[in-house]
Amino acid sequence: NAGVTQTPKFRVLKTGQSMTLLCAQDMNHEYMYWYRQDPGMGLRLIHYSVGEGTTAKGEVPDGYNVSRLKKQNFLLGLESAAPSQTSVYFCASSRRTGQPPYEQYFGPGTRLTVT
Amino acid sequence: AQRVTQPEKLLSVFKGAPVELKCNYSYSGSPELFWYVQYSRQRLQLLLRHISRESIKGFTADLNKGETSFHLKKPFAQEEDSAMYYCALSGDNFNKFYFGSGTKLNVKP
Secondary structure: OOOEEEEOOEEEEOOOOOEEEEEEEOOOOOEEEEEEEEOOOEEEEEEEEEEOOEEEEOOOOOOOEEEOOOOOEEEEEEOOOOHHHOEEEEEEEEOOOOOOOOOOEEOOOEEEEEO | OOEEEOOOOEEEEEOOOOEEEOOEEEOOOOOEEEEEEEOOOOOOEEEEEHHHOOOEOOEEEOOEOOOOEOOEEEOOOOHHHOEEEEEEEEOOOOOOEEEOOOEEEEEEO
8 A cells, every 4th residue: 555645746836836736545535634834833734625525624725725526636736826835735644434533644745845 | 722832842862861742732622632753754653642542652641631731751762762743633523633833852872
């Protein structure tokens, strides 16, 4: 099992450009999450999904959109990148069976720089 | 509002010394608390959760609802414990998690 994978690993964008980050998991997990990690601030939840076709806002959703068309994939989109979106982005997934709370499994991260 | 505070950015101890990483939280309901760890060049992974009352790699953490704390402790630190540690909270809605800003533990030989 590959677990949680993220594509790409690194990206540099210019202000105003758009891009999509892809998260894939092969553990048949129901829940998926997108976080951003900034120095001194820990991980902050951007958006999450509790199942295929559903998404919801987290703590810092502005400037991002997400889609969960397939259970195994969770896409994070930046329509018009801004320097404030320079960050490391982590995807995570968790199951929804058995006794909560559910452990999250994290991807390796995507380092995004917006110039 | 939900908040997790880790007051120490960096904690340095010598091998064999006791270590305590502090975590305080703010939550109005009944929280579930976790410790996640990120070793160098590895992914963030679960270390332990309070509901399991487990000891992992010699680490324990006790939920103190009166002091709203969930400090991580180990009686004798090892060099391989050097890593970034994050305290996290999940509320009644298990869909969301709130992470602290992390504490870097450096265990010196």
